[in-house]
Amino acid sequence: MKSPLGRTLSRRGFLGGAGAAAVLLGTSAIPDPAGATPLQRGLPDNPFKLGVASGDPLPDSVVLWTRLAPDPLAADGSGGMPRRRVPVHWQVAEDEGFRRIVKRGTAVATPELNHSVHPEVWGLRPGRHYFYRFKVGTDISPVGRTKTAPAHGAHVSSVSLAVASCALWQQGFYTAYQRMAEDDLDLVLHVGDYIYENGVPANGGTRQTTVPDYLSPETVTLERYRLQYSLYKSDADLMAAHAAHPWAVTLDDHEVDNDWADDIP
Structure with a gap:
């Protein structure tokens, strides 16, 4: 891939630029709700098939x-x-x-952000459970549960965490996420490889679940990355774990490309 300056642009560089653009879209260019089109009757089908999630909890805030x-x-x-x-x-x-x-509030789902929304909720109380949901037209999402962080300086006798990583969809089922959803946790910490950029076999690999053939090539385009996340996030156990607890997530290599650090001088 070539940049406008004629230099070769690595996949990591492309995604880094795309990520920077997404940050700008999500902050200094926050969409105006007045410019959105209300849906009086909802969408033709359930729009919440990827569930709900919360994360990055602070004592008075959560995303x-x-x-x-x-x-x-x-x-x-x-x-x-x-x-x-x-x-x-x-x-x-x-x-x-x-x-x-x-x-309560209103966010705007835009095509540029693949119709995802990330409202930051402030003014919450520390160390408390809250429930949340979304609505579009007449469609209402599943209910999620989240928890704020303890107050700064508070004495906390224990913290219950689950740690996850390296979840290659076609190599097994997400039963560990199911267990996380059932447990009483303060936070799920995902330390990387939430997705893999690998192509997905038509039979779903170990899952023996038919998937569209356009998921078989390796992930290299923005549209394909969106599809990869859609496939992973459509797993019922992963959705349950996201809905049950707040998450904190960091990246490893497979969210972009295997061992991409070796490509950087």
């Missing part, structure tokens, strides 16, 4: 996540969404029945 994807494995990587901005309403409550809602 929520969902992605609108009525067809997560649509060949173009769009998730089956139209190319328009869609308002996504969110709520945070102290109870699972949402009788005591403490925070």
Whole structure:
């Protein structure tokens, strides 16, 4: 791949630039809800097929996540969404029945961010469980549960963590994530290789689950990376673990390319 200056652009360089652009889109260029198109009747199919998630908890804040994807494995990587901005309403409550809602707001899902939203919720109490959900038109997401970090300087007798890494989809089932969802945890820490860039066999490898043939080539384009994440995140056990606890995630090599560090002088 060539950059505008004629220099060879590595896959890592491309993704780094794309990531920087995503940061800009998510901060200084925050979408305006007034420019989004409300959905009166929802989408033709359930848009929350990739579930919900929360992460990066602070004593008074947490980040929520969902992605609108009525067809997560649509060949173009769009998730089956139209190319328009869609308002996504969110709520945070102290109870699972949402009788005591403490925070609410609206984020905008844009095609540029693959119709994912990442609202940062502030003004929460430290060391507390909260429940959250999203709504688009008449469609309501599954309910997620999260937890804020302890107050700064607080005496904490114990912290319960689960650590995960190296989850190659076609080499096995995500039963460890199922156990995480069942356990009482303060945080899930994922230390890398959340996805692998490898192509996926048509029979799903060990899973013996048929997947589209356009997932067989190695992941090298933005659309293909989006499809890879869609495949991984469609796993029911992974979705359950995300919905049950807040996560903190760091990268290793396979989120980009195997052993890419060797390519850097």
